[in-house]
Amino acid sequence: MKPTVAPFPAARPRRLRSAPALRKLVRETTLTSDDLIWPVFVRDGDAIEEPIPSMPGVTRRSIDKVVDAAIEAQALGIPAICLFPYTDPALKTEDCAEAWSPDNLVNRAIRAIKSAAPDIAVMTDVALDPYNINGHDGYVVDGEIVNDETVEALVKMTVAQADAGADIIGPSDMMDGRIGAMRRALEAAGHRNVTILSYAAKYASAYYGPFRDAVGASGALKGDKKTYQMDPGNTDEALRMIERDLTEGADMVMIKPGLAYLDICQRVKSTFGAPTFAYQVSGEYAMIEAAAQNGWIDGERIMMESLMAFKRAGCDGVLTYYAPAAARLLNG
Numbered sequence: 001m002k003p004t005v006a007p008f009p010a011a012r013p014r015r016l017r018s019a020p021a022l023r024k025l026v027r028e029t030t031l032t033s034d035d036l037i038w039p040v041f042v043r044d045g046d047a048i049e050e051p052i053p054s055m056p057g058v059t060r061r062s063i064d065k066v067v068d069a070a071i072e073a074q075a076l077g078i079p080a081i082c083l084f085p086y087t088d089p090a091l092k093t094e095d096c097a098e099a100w101s102p103d104n105l106v107n108r109a110i111r112a113i114k115s116a117a118p119d120i121a122v123m124t125d126v127a128l129d130p131y132n133i134n135g136h137d138g139y140v141v142d143g144e145i146v147n148d149e150t151v152e153a154l155v156k157m158t159v160a161q162a163d164a165g166a167d168i169i170g171p172s173d174m175m176d177g178r179i180g181a182m183r184r185a186l187e188a189a190g191h192r193n194v195t196i197l198s199y200a201a202k203y204a205s206a207y208y209g210p211f212r213d214a215v216g217a218s219g220a221l222k223g224d225k226k227t228y229q230m231d232p233g234n235t236d237e238a239l240r241m242i243e244r245d246l247t248e249g250a251d252m253v254m255i256k257p258g259l260a261y262l263d264i265c266q267r268v269k270s271t272f273g274a275p276t277f278a279y280q281v282s283g284e285y286a287m288i289e290a291a292a293q294n295g296w297i298d299g300e301r302i303m304m305e306s307l308m309a310f311k312r313a314g315c316d317g318v319l320t321y322y323a324p325a326a327a328r329l330l331n332g
């Protein structure tokens with residue numbers, strides 16, 4: 001596309017910016033509540049909403065409160081809610097068996113949401129970190145995060161979530177070969193319409209800090225995740241990861257973190273044309289909130305501008321802790 005512009009004053013680009021109606025008419029990108037996936041943290045107990053200090057405004061909710069959140073999200077027109085567990089440290093083990101227990105927090109929450117708010121899609125997270133005594137997404141054997149043994153565990157976790165009623169499986173673990181293994185297991189278990197939104201291009205990022213506090217993994221984590229999550233210097237590798245996951249049976253793909261990786265979002269969407277999502281992660285949220293609390297920025301406007309940036313870069317939607325706040329403004 002080559003933009004054609006007449007010489008001044010035949011062309012005065014400011015004409016189209018001169019009134020709200022004209023600006024609205026020529027706006028190229030729009031954001032609606034249809035574009036949002038809301039990540040929520042689940043904990044045990046009843047009637048609990050426990051604040052997370054490094055994520056002001058975000059809480060860990062007991063299942064009854066998660067159900068309230070799902071009902072609210074459904075009313076706001078948010079299409080999907082994504083569950084992350086804060087697991088009782090006493091349930092964390094070396095074999096991570098709690099991850100595929102049909103009665104773990106996430107699976108109970110899925111069933112409760114499905115009966116109370118049947119029209120909202122429920123997304124899950126597949127990785128061992130909330131259940132692992134050492135805080136890693138995979139099994140650790142002699143200091144190494146082992147791939148194939150981890151994939152076997154992730155497959156069991158996936159099937160348990162699908163059995164509980166999950167609509168969207170979200171593997172965030174970055175092991176090799178997991179998408180194909182999960183897809184085969186879902187087909188074999190009769191879950192033909194369960195979708196996979198693969199965290200395909202997930203970088204080893206410092207932006208996940210507040211999330212690790214939220215799920216209680218920060219204290220446990222030894223070392224870093226650089227042997228499985230991607231190097232922030234790489235772009236071509238992201239395209240290879242996306243292509244691999246699509247060929248293994250992912251229905252949708254994700255880039256994570258978000259704002260610092262918009263170039264990846266744009267390249268992925270223009271190369272593959274697959275449903276593409278970005279995750280505006282905990283550290284991005286915390287940065288905006290911290291500056292807004294200091295009165296240094298207008299938090300609400302930055303929230304909307306940052307979400308619009310994902311759409312402009314080509315994303316079909318965004319996982320964001322701002323989902324309900326943004327939907328309220330958009331539906332306003």
Ligand SMILES: NCc1[nH]cc(CCC(=O)O)c1CC(=O)O
Pocket residue numbers: 125126127128129137172173207208209210211212225280281282283
């Ligand atoms: N499987 C872990 C997982 N799933 C989602 C996030 C991060 C989300 C956020 O920061 O908001 C992480 C953290 C990590 O990889 O350490």
